[in-house]
Amino acid sequence: MTPNEMFNFENYTPRLLEIIDTTLREGSQTSLLHDHYKYFFSQEDKREIVRALIIYGVKFIEFFAPIVSQREADDFAACKAVRDNLITQKGYTFLLAHVRCHPDDVQSAIDAGFDGLNFYFGTSPKSRTSSHGKDLDEIARRAQSLIEQVKRDYPHLILRFSGEDAFRTPFDDLCRVYDAIAPLVSRVGTPDTVGVATPSGVVQRVENLRKRYPNLDLEGHFHDDRGFALINALEAVKHGMRYINTTLLGIGERSGITSMTALLYNLFIDHDYDRLEGYNLRGSYPINVLLASKLKKLVQSKEPVSLTNRTHMAGVHQKAVLNDAETYEPFPLDQFGVSESEILLGPLSGWNVIYYFLKEIKYYQIDEATAKKIAHTFKERVYGIGEDESPAEVLCEIAENEFGLERLAIPEPYRDAVVQRMTGTTNSNQWLEAEHKNGTHVR
Numbered sequence: 001m002t003p004n005e006m007f008n009f010e011n012y013t014p015r016l017l018e019i020i021d022t023t024l025r026e027g028s029q030t031s032l033l034h035d036h037y038k039y040f041f042s043q044e045d046k047r048e049i050v051r052a053l054i055i056y057g058v059k060f061i062e063f064f065a066p067i068v069s070q071r072e073a074d075d076f077a078a079c080k081a082v083r084d085n086l087i088t089q090k091g092y093t094f095l096l097a098h099v100r101c102h103p104d105d106v107q108s109a110i111d112a113g114f115d116g117l118n119f120y121f122g123t124s125p126k127s128r129t130s131s132h133g134k135d136l137d138e139i140a141r142r143a144q145s146l147i148e149q150v151k152r153d154y155p156h157l158i159l160r161f162s163g164e165d166a167f168r169t170p171f172d173d174l175c176r177v178y179d180a181i182a183p184l185v186s187r188v189g190t191p192d193t194v195g196v197a198t199p200s201g202v203v204q205r206v207e208n209l210r211k212r213y214p215n216l217d218l219e220g221h222f223h224d225d226r227g228f229a230l231i232n233a234l235e236a237v238k239h240g241m242r243y244i245n246t247t248l249l250g251i252g253e254r255s256g257i258t259s260m261t262a263l264l265y266n267l268f269i270d271h272d273y274d275r276l277e278g279y280n281l282r283g284s285y286p287i288n289v290l291l292a293s294k295l296k297k298l299v300q301s302k303e304p305v306s307l308t309n310r311t312h313m314a315g316v317h318q319k320a321v322l323n324d325a326e327t328y329e330p331f332p333l334d335q336f337g338v339s340e341s342e343i344l345l346g347p348l349s350g351w352n353v354i355y356y357f358l359k360e361i362k363y364y365q366i367d368e369a370t371a372k373k374i375a376h377t378f379k380e381r382v383y384g385i386g387e388d389e390s391p392a393e394v395l396c397e398i399a400e401n402e403f404g405l406e407r408l409a410i411p412e413p414y415r416d417a418v419v420q421r422m423t424g425t426t427n428s429n430q431w432l433e434a435e436h437k438n439g440t441h442v443r
């Protein structure tokens with residue numbers, strides 16, 4: 001028996017909220033990969049991302065159909081091996097292929113050993129006229145006959161159908177297609193492909209779909225063209241959508257989709273704890289940093305689970321925060337891993353983590369270029385680390401003795417306070433000036 005047959009989806013009880021991570025499919029379509037001439041995730045990147053997602057508690061991960069390229073096929077096999085190795089320790093994670101309603105896509109996914117197929121077919125007037133030229137009846141007929149056949153021949157597969165550009169597809173049109181498919185699938189998606197949906201429109205859509213397909217689970221996929229990807233996903237979840245597509249840092253086509261940690265963080269803030277079952281929330285910031293280092297970027301300032309939200313510029317804010325963090329930090333970001341103890345330094349640490357650690361936690365005055373050089377030295381040095389040393393000590397030693405970095409001194413009353421709130425060069429100077437004015441001695 002193959003692992004796929006042993007871990008039949010029938011035996012899995014879905015949680016109230018199931019994240020379907022699509023960092024390696026939708027996320028690979030981000031233009032951010034071009035910014036640093038990276039263009040695609042390497043196989044090693046993908047393996048690390050899959051491993052991190054599984055450890056985080058994600059049970060569904062979406063990939064391109066292997067037909068896309070030999071490279072995708074090989075990378076999927078490597079990712080599947082990562083998943084297989086983690087089954088005993090972490091339980092089963094379902095690997096889903098994003099497929100067109102085309103027999104070749106389907107066959108490539110079946111041959112590769114996927115657990116499920118995410119079918120899609122453009123249903124909006126735009127997709128019908130400019131993309132594939134088929135009318136609604138033809139779409140319904142083709143999708144239905146292919147899915148029927150797959151269901152008959154491969155009953156263990158988890159099947160989903162999405163009408164691409166669903167939010168520009170009139171509800172009745174969507175239903176013409178979904179009515180034909182509903183008896184065959186376990187979920188239907190309603191992707192907001194071009195980010196036109198509003199929160200109230202999402203609520204209405206979810207309610208209408210629930211009424212019409214009470215036995216099906218719903219899946220959402222919200223693009224961020226209007227900046228609504230997060231609020232739309234939150235509204236959908238709160239109105240009974242169980243499956244949400246997210247990516248790490250919300251990367252994806254154009255401005256991307258909902259960020260996984262942003263969604264979970266907001267549910268936490270709203271005390272929606274039942275929906276957070278099984279997610280390792282403390283791993284949120286580390287997993288964001290992991291992806292950011294793959295993109296050769298920092299965790300962006302608009303990501304809610306970021307160190308930026310614990311970094312204070314104005315002298316007045318800094319002072320207040322040192323007295324009582326809640327003055328300017330309303331939410332428990334430390335529970336989402338934005339704290340020193342969650343930043344584990346080791347040979348795999350990217351320059352990004354090292355930059356954060358030295359700048360925000362150890363308050364060295366450092367720029368990104370220097371962080372990259374230090375990361376290089378650290379990587380070589382850390383393998384020879386002695387028992388009585390810690391990676392953090394080694395790193396600080398390199399920063400100070402080999403790179404001559406200066407530290408911002410903390411005045412006595414605040415010395416033991418949480419230090420990651422210290423800021424970079426410009427604001428450190430502001431902070432120093434403010435302290436000077438107040439007559440506090442600093443180095």
Ligand code: HCA
Nearest residue numbers: 120162164165189191193221
């Ligand atoms: C795409 C489109 C898609 C598909 C989403 C889905 C979208 O990039 O192929 O299948 O649910 O936004 O519609 O990402």
Ligand code: CU
Nearest residue numbers: 026193221253
């Ligand atoms: Cu998309």
